[in-house]
Amino acid sequence: MSAALRVRDLHVTFPTARGPARVVRGLDLEVAPGETLAVVGESGSGKSVSMLAVLGLLPGSASVTGSAELDGRELLGAGEKELRALRGPGVGMVFQDPMTSLNPVLTVRRQLVEGLRAHAGRDGARRGRDALLARARDLLDEVGLPDPDRALRSFPHQLSGGQRQRVMIAVALAHDPAVLVADEATTALDVTVQAQILRLVRRLQDEHGTAVVWITHDLGVVAGIADRVAVMYSGRVVETGPTGEVYASPTHPYTRGLLGSLPDIDDPATGADRADLAAMPGLPPDPVDPPAGCAFAPRCPVADPACAGAPQELREVGPGHAAATRCPVPAAAAVGAGVSRG
Numbered sequence: 001m002s003a004a005l006r007v008r009d010l011h012v013t014f015p016t017a018r019g020p021a022r023v024v025r026g027l028d029l030e031v032a033p034g035e036t037l038a039v040v041g042e043s044g045s046g047k048s049v050s051m052l053a054v055l056g057l058l059p060g061s062a063s064v065t066g067s068a069e070l071d072g073r074e075l076l077g078a079g080e081k082e083l084r085a086l087r088g089p090g091v092g093m094v095f096q097d098p099m100t101s102l103n104p105v106l107t108v109r110r111q112l113v114e115g116l117r118a119h120a121g122r123d124g125a126r127r128g129r130d131a132l133l134a135r136a137r138d139l140l141d142e143v144g145l146p147d148p149d150r151a152l153r154s155f156p157h158q159l160s161g162g163q164r165q166r167v168m169i170a171v172a173l174a175h176d177p178a179v180l181v182a183d184e185a186t187t188a189l190d191v192t193v194q195a196q197i198l199r200l201v202r203r204l205q206d207e208h209g210t211a212v213v214w215i216t217h218d219l220g221v222v223a224g225i226a227d228r229v230a231v232m233y234s235g236r237v238v239e240t241g242p243t244g245e246v247y248a249s250p251t252h253p254y255t256r257g258l259l260g261s262l263p264d265i266d267d268p269a270t271g272a273d274r275a276d277l278a279a280m281p282g283l284p285p286d287p288v289d290p291p292a293g294c295a296f297a298p299r300c301p302v303a304d305p306a307c308a309g310a311p312q313e314l315r316e317v318g319p320g321h322a323a324a325t326r327c328p329v330p331a332a333a334a335v336g337a338g339v340s341r342g
């Protein structure tokens, strides 16, 4: 199946006083229609910057190279007008900072109804004003806003952080996008509302085949919703595969570290428990001077001198499962891979 979003060899470099900061260094990822890809990795690993780069939302000072195709159409290097046309109906975005996704000078009602109208127009199904407004109210209700009518009348700054977050999700979903990029979309929300939103996204995905890129620190959410997971370290994917496979047989020492102190996840679907990425000793690499070899080697408990040599390429370690490490597949992984292959 062709990918809804395919990113190849993405590089993002920012100028800094100390020299160019290579924040994303050869990122590859893709997500198919109807699929959920979770992107995890510690703070500063380049998760948000990658997605902002793909969507053409970084400041002009950033240098971006590589390829990012939305349903086969190249986004990188597209002009602003062309990009808006591709991105508008194609991608719904929920970013860490709600003000990146919401227009501060328009009421929630304007932003929601506009999205719904754009989509209705595309379907050729001209819906009346009242129907659009009713749908807007329903969406706000579905994302758990207690007073949808008040929210509709409000400007973004008149809402609380959690309310803005939910409005942003509703606005992103109003377009019925082919790809939804959600960057820590539910982090600020309590577990009940979070579970409600995850269910809503799942339903839309089932109904419309939405591809979802879900960026999160919350491994409980990953386990609950993601078909596949991509682990980022220092601007690259260091391990990727089906979620169950990666959780059962993490192969890169960084992934093993992240999952190492994972508390029991009671029931990710209901958000009964939350499990954040384990804090790892040591500091992430300096993007101005990234290590030549495996970027994790300086912090890695099992690195040997050869790890500091050539950078590690992703290699297959199980069905659909790849890791960029010289480490052998751990015993549990070898068993898992053997069972599923045979």
Ligand SMILES: Nc1ncnc2c1ncn2[C@@H]1O[C@H](COP(=O)(O)OP(=O)(O)OP(=O)(O)O)[C@@H](O)[C@H]1O
Pocket: 014, 015, 016, 021, 023, 041, 042, 043, 044, 045, 046, 047, 048, 049, 050, 059, 096, 287
């Ligand atoms: N405009 C900018 N100029 C220079 N450096 C930047 C800029 N924006 C981001 N960076 C740097 O890029 C790196 C990656 O940042 P990014 O926001 O993508 O991290 P992240 O993985 O999303 O982290 P978090 O989990 O905290 O959200 C960081 O080192 C950050 O300081």
Ligand SMILES: [Mg+2]
Pocket: 047, 048, 049, 096, 183
């Ligand atoms: Mg981020």
